[in-house]
Amino acid sequence: MTVKGWRLLGALVLALLAACGKEPAPAAPPRSTVTFLHYFTDSLSGGVGETAQAFNAQNASHELKAVSLDHEAFKSSIRDTLQAGNPPDLYSNWAGARTAAIVDQLQPIDDVWASAGLDRVFPPAVTQAASEYAGHKYLLPLTQHYIAFFYNKRLFAxxxxxxxxxxxxxxxxxxxxxxxxxxPIALGARDKWPAQFWFDFLLLRSAPYAFRQRLLNGEERFDDPRVLAVFARWKRLLDAGYFNRSPHPNSLAWDSGANEMVYRGEAAMTLMGTWNIGYFTNAAHGWVAGRDFDFFPFPVIDPQLPRVAMGPIDGLVLPRQAANPAGARAVLAYFAGAAAQQAFSRGSGALAPNRQVPASAYSELQQRVGDEINRSPIFTFAFDLAAPPAVASLGLDAFADFLAFPQSYPEIVRQLAARAAVPGKTRQ
Structure with a gap:
């Protein structure tokens, strides 16, 4: 072997010896799992998958695993898992009475609110209406929707x-x-909750907001003349044939049924939330907001009444018995951010509660929705999110019964009033 060869061999041996003497690099600690049970599914799924992936790509300590259930299954699951003491680390939930009903089984998130500076992020009105319960912050708002008529522009033209x-x-x-x-009107009330928007707006446009609040709180009766007048007005619309009769509203889905009737031009309009923006503009439909479809607020009945805007605010809540509260708090802080909230807005058609999301992130139609909310002195949650859950269940059943037998509304309302007025007798 030449001198040069011996030198190369020696250098190789020294390198191997040095490598053997090195301590191996420590392995990165495994990421903790954060479980998240939510109801953003099917036609309402926009944004959650994208946001979860973005969190996992950016966070080295925690991995978010999101599991979805449809709305009705979720309502049972959240109650069952909380009672059994084995909840996920985070739930989605509706702000209002649905959160108030379980607040004793949730952890306050005041610390997340303070550390992330969320008083600068969320408007005080949103915080007060959606996040605060019993003097503490419990719900992180994700989306703010608005209920209105969505209509086929071609048909109107x-x-x-x-x-x-x-x-x-x-x-x-x-x-x-x-x-x-x-x-004229497509109504898909197979899941019951879409019918409530008709009751709510007919009441809010003809009676004071304070009366509606007392009614839902049990301080007024459902057989009050003002409530009976709502059903009488609603019945006149049904009698005139302004709603779809075949399929009947109680057998028609809100999305694959009523929305499709509007999309195909078989019906002109439907009363629904701004999640319809995501539905009509998705790849399966390809409508352009403002060109193919548009919205208008529920019309004024009594011009003396202040305008009331209505819609749900969806958010995240942290169960008291969560297995990974530290990881859950990291997710909450991330989901409060402008990027995450903008992704939810883009996918769902909702407005972002985070006021740092720029106006340029919204379509022209969404900006007009925001204007409608801002010019309404009152923003409220829909019936099933404003009434205690047991009363909400009774009301949704009564609305379905009314659609099936509109001529029987006096008896339907009488039974609703009697059941809602007796504590412990309401159906769960």
Whole structure:
């Protein structure tokens, strides 16, 4: 072997010896798992998968595992897992009465609120309405939706119609559509909750907001003349044939049924939340907001009443018996951020409660939704999120019964009033 060869061999041996003497690099600690049970599914799923992936890509300490359930299954699961003492680390939940009903089984998140500076992020009105219960912060708001009429612009244009502002104008629109052979209103109430928007708005546009709050709190009775007047007005719409009759509302889904009727041009409009924006603009439909479809607020019935805007605020809550509260708090802080909230807005059609999301992140239609909310002095949650859960269940059943037997509304309302007025007798 040449001198040069011996030198190369020696260098190789020294390198191997040095490598053998090195301590191996410590392995990164495993990431803790954060379990998240939510109801953002099917037509309402926009944003959650994208946001969970973004969190996992950026966080070296925790891995978020999101599991979805449909709305009705979720309502049972959250109750069962809390009672059994084996909850996930985070739940999605609806702000309002649904959170108030389980607040004793949740952990306050005041520490997350303080450390992330969330008083600068969320408007005080949103915080007060959605996040605060019994003097503490319990819910982190994710999405703010708005209930309105979504309508097929081509149909309105073909029949020379403009979005109505008053009840009288609304009736004229319905009459003209019906005379032209178009179903004016598509209602898919198979899951019961879509029908509540009709009860709520007919009441909020004809009676003071304070009366509605007393009604839902049990301080007024459902057989009050003002409530009976709501059902009488609703019945006149049904009698006039302004709703779909085949399929019947109680057998039609809100998305694959009522929304599709509007999309196909079989019906002109449907009363639904801003999650319809995500539905109509998805890849399966490809509608352009403002060009193919648009929205208008529920028309004014009594101009003396202040305008009330309505919709749910979805959020995250932390169970008291969560197995990984530290990881859950990291997820809460991330989901409060502008990027995460913008992703939820983009996927769902909702407005982001985080006011640091720029206006440019919203479509022109979403910006007009925000204007409607801002010009309404009152923002409230829908019936099943504003009433105690037991009363909400009774009400949804009564609305379904009314749609099936509208002529029987006096007896349906009488039974609703009797059941809601007797503590412990309401159906769960």
């Amino acid at each position: 073909e029949h020379g119609l403009q979005p109505p502002a008053t009840w009288e104008e609304f009736l004229v629109v319905c009459q003209r559509l019906k005379a032209a052979g178009v179903t």
